[in-house]
Amino acid sequence: MLRLFKKIITTGVVTEECKAPKDDELEKLGIQVKRHIDKQFSGSIAIRQVDAGSCNGCELEIHALNNPYYDIERFGIHFVASPRHADVLLVTGPVSRHMQTALLRTYEATPNPKWVVAVGDCAACGGEFGVSYASCGAVANVIPVDVVIAGCPPTPLALMKGLLGLINK
Amino acid sequence: MSSLNWTTDFLNQLNSTEFSIVPAFLPGDKTALWQIESTRWQQFSQYAIEQKLRWAAGWAEHAETVFIVNACFEKEGIYVLLRTRVNAGKPELPSQATVYPAANRSERHTQDMFGINFTGHPDNRRWTRHQAWPQHSYPLRKNYPVQGEPPAITPPDMDYPFVKSYGEGVYEIPVGPVHAGIIEPGHFRFQAVGELILNLEERLGYVHKGIEKIAEGRTPESLARLAGRVSGDTTVGHCWAACMAMEQAAGIEIPPRAALIRGILAEGERIANHLGDMGAICNDVAFIFAQMQFSRLRELWLRTNATIFGHRLLMDTIVPGGVACDLSEASCALIKQDVVRLRKELSELMPAIDLNSSLEDRLYTAGYLSPEIAEAFGTLGYVGLSSGQDFDVRRDAAYPPYDQVTFKVALEDQCDIASRFWVRYKQINAALKLIEQFIAQLKDGVNLNESQTLQAEWQTPQADSEGLGIVEGWRGEITAYIRFDAGNKIARYYPRDPSILNWPALEKLTLNNIVPDFPVCNKSLNGSYSGNDL
Ligand code: SF4
Numbered sequence: 001m002l003r004l005f006k007k008i009i010t011t012g013v014v015t016e017e018c019k020a021p022k023d024d025e026l027e028k029l030g031i032q033v034k035r036h037i038d039k040q041f042s043g044s045i046a047i048r049q050v051d052a053g054s055c056n057g058c059e060l061e062i063h064a065l066n067n068p069y070y071d072i073e074r075f076g077i078h079f080v081a082s083p084r085h086a087d088v089l090l091v092t093g094p095v096s097r098h099m100q101t102a103l104l105r106t107y108e109a110t111p112n113p114k115w116v117v118a119v120g121d122c123a124a125c126g127g128e129f130g131v132s133y134a135s136c137g138a139v140a141n142v143i144p145v146d147v148v149i150a151g152c153p154p155t156p157l158a159l160m161k162g163l164l165g166l167i168n169k
Numbered sequence: 170m171s172s173l174n175w176t177t178d179f180l181n182q183l184n185s186t187e188f189s190i191v192p193a194f195l196p197g198d199k200t201a202l203w204q205i206e207s208t209r210w211q212q213f214s215q216y217a218i219e220q221k222l223r224w225a226a227g228w229a230e231h232a233e234t235v236f237i238v239n240a241c242f243e244k245e246g247i248y249v250l251l252r253t254r255v256n257a258g259k260p261e262l263p264s265q266a267t268v269y270p271a272a273n274r275s276e277r278h279t280q281d282m283f284g285i286n287f288t289g290h291p292d293n294r295r296w297t298r299h300q301a302w303p304q305h306s307y308p309l310r311k312n313y314p315v316q317g318e319p320p321a322i323t324p325p326d327m328d329y330p331f332v333k334s335y336g337e338g339v340y341e342i343p344v345g346p347v348h349a350g351i352i353e354p355g356h357f358r359f360q361a362v363g364e365l366i367l368n369l370e371e372r373l374g375y376v377h378k379g380i381e382k383i384a385e386g387r388t389p390e391s392l393a394r395l396a397g398r399v400s401g402d403t404t405v406g407h408c409w410a411a412c413m414a415m416e417q418a419a420g421i422e423i424p425p426r427a428a429l430i431r432g433i434l435a436e437g438e439r440i441a442n443h444l445g446d447m448g449a450i451c452n453d454v455a456f457i458f459a460q461m462q463f464s465r466l467r468e469l470w471l472r473t474n475a476t477i478f479g480h481r482l483l484m485d486t487i488v489p490g491g492v493a494c495d496l497s498e499a500s501c502a503l504i505k506q507d508v509v510r511l512r513k514e515l516s517e518l519m520p521a522i523d524l525n526s527s528l529e530d531r532l533y534t535a536g537y538l539s540p541e542i543a544e545a546f547g548t549l550g551y552v553g554l555s556s557g558q559d560f561d562v563r564r565d566a567a568y569p570p571y572d573q574v575t576f577k578v579a580l581e582d583q584c585d586i587a588s589r590f591w592v593r594y595k596q597i598n599a600a601l602k603l604i605e606q607f608i609a610q611l612k613d614g615v616n617l618n619e620s621q622t623l624q625a626e627w628q629t630p631q632a633d634s635e636g637l638g639i640v641e642g643w644r645g646e647i648t649a650y651i652r653f654d655a656g657n658k659i660a661r662y663y664p665r666d667p668s669i670l671n672w673p674a675l676e677k678l679t680l681n682n683i684v685p686d687f688p689v690c691n692k693s694l695n696g697s698y699s700g701n702d703l
Pocket residue numbers: 053054055056057058092093094119120121122123127128151152153154398401
């Protein structure tokens with residue numbers, strides 16, 4: 001147990017160390033996000049992530065938003081387990097035909113007002129997979145999309161910027 | 170190729186019975202190619218299992234009036250590709266799944282995609298097909314259009330005949346396809362009594378994106394990009410396997426410097442994924458300290474990737490004929506610095522974790538996978554290595570740059586989640602050492618010959634030439650089959666992710682665990698949905 005505490009103490013708070021130029025940008029971005037969220041969503045925004053057919057690359061970077069460097073929750077943005085608790089659906093992948101109904105139902109289950117963010121090149125335009133017998137292509141081909149975050153996959157920083165774009169709408 | 174291995178004896182044995190196999194080799198002379206009559210398909214597998222051959226992969230191809238069906242076997246690092254032809258008019262083949270459980274889902278995939286009937290198959294329900302195309306059309310037949318004729322809205326796959334259970338107190342829990350976390354979609358059907366899992370059935374195929382179909386007609390560069398997106402966490406592994414297959418078909422060898430850089434990329438990918446997984450395993454038993462530490466280390470590792478290779482996950486760094494970017498002196502120094510830092514961090518972190526009883530309590534003995542079942546399903550990578558399956562392509566069928574180095578294959582013997590956790594840790598350590606060795610060789614190379622190229626010149630392969638790339642991805646052995654058409658175009662691409670063989674083991678290792686332990690059981694195996702569904 002002592003070793004554990006030692007590691008915690010010696011590691012320190014890495015989130016604060018985000019003062020390098022790049023991470024300054026992140027801080028600023030985050031603070032902006034927070035202000036808008038405060039205004040429009042009473043301080044917090046709940047995101048339900050839906051993988052509608054991605055290669056899992058986008059999920060890895062969305063995951064990274066929760067690591068101690070980005071720690072997106074400090075800006076009031078958090079991920080929830082059910083669409084019924086969500087304000088925003090964060091959808092990745094080209095929508096595979098086998099996921100089409102599941103995505104539609106998830107969208108239906110999300111209470112109004114709701115926003116949809118299409119994450120990654122695949123979600124934006126079909127990406128490497130396009131439209132085929134197995135893939136519906138872009139998310140917008142299946143449900144209405146409010147914001148697109150491009151990238152293959154978008155970096156955590158790009159994801160933060162994209163969410164800001166949504167809240168600025 | 171030396172004939173002093175088990176294939177000679179086995180071939181003699183077979184040819185002294187009903188078989189008459191004329192041995193040949195795939196381009197590159199690494200993989201033996203044995204052609205047999207379709208009626209003997211299953212019989213072969215009976216001889217093969219007696220000789221303890223491992224069933225590694227299976228796929229088919231459509232060539233006008235016939236289907237070419239392939240099954241890849243391995244023993245002691247030597248691969249044999251078994252091939253037969255079946256009449257496209259009445260495509261039937263005796264199933265190997267009756268002998269090798271590992272072949273089960275693969276044959277169902279081939280059945281759905283080509284309409285080949287595997288007679289005697291123990292479970293011929295559909296697998297990859299849900300409702301996006303009707304029962305009697307087959308997307309991988311050449312005359313099936315890429316666009317297909319999908320309905321405006323593909324209905325859910327309501328009537329899939331799941332295994333049922335009856336009896337007092339037995340209840341079912343359906344989970345997915347949309348899961349509660351940030352993970353890929355799939356469906357799990359549990360039957361439980363109280364908290365105990367009686368049965369688990371996986372229903373995958375939700376992220377089927379038609380990868381095999383949309384590969385057709387691509388150029389080598391474009392195929393490499395697609396291969397890098399078969400499974401986003403294994404972009405290096407799949408891209409390497411596909412490029413290796415294309416390079417064999419084209420008869421080109423990659424420059425030694427490119428091989429070293431590929432090695433550094435692959436080991437880097439292994440480390441990043443293991444760090445993520447180890448954190449996630451701890452997170453699933455609510456040990457957040459470790460999750461935060463591991464995700465911090467992973468993030469640092471990815472940032473260096475971005476600095477050096479221009480991409481956090483290393484996508485598109487491997488290209489046909491070599492690699493897309495060089496490593497400068499400064500980059501090598503940066504990587505070495507990272508290696509030292511990670512080693513130091515882990516040396517502080519691991520004792521803190523090891524001595525933690527609440528973690529021990531949840532990880533030891535949970536998710537037990539017996540060596541017999543691991544062998545029957547041909548499980549790979551850390552799942553196999555934790556259950557007595559001592560195999561690693563890098564050691565047993567070494568390819569450049571691994572043929573130049575020595576390293577220890579990590580093994581654990583308790584067959585539980587803790588074993589799969591510790592094997593990952595050992596693999597990280599081995600990978601760190603490998604990276605150091607590769608960098609040392611890279612430097613020697615620089616001194617000896619400044620003008621080393623990074624990409625061999627591409628030669629358009631002849632029509633029909635083929636290749637089978639086999640590499641050790643971070644989840645285990647990856648195989649990629651490529652056949653070229655005329656004009657530098659891909660005719661067939663089949664990637665076999667290790668997950669295809671590991672997923673069925675999850676159904677077994679969760680038995681008799683409690684439902685709340687399923688997430689950690691699942692994470693300890695961490696199969697790729699995308700790599701499985703294609
Ligand atoms: S955008 Fe790139 S990383 Fe994201 S799902 Fe598509 S291929 Fe994968």
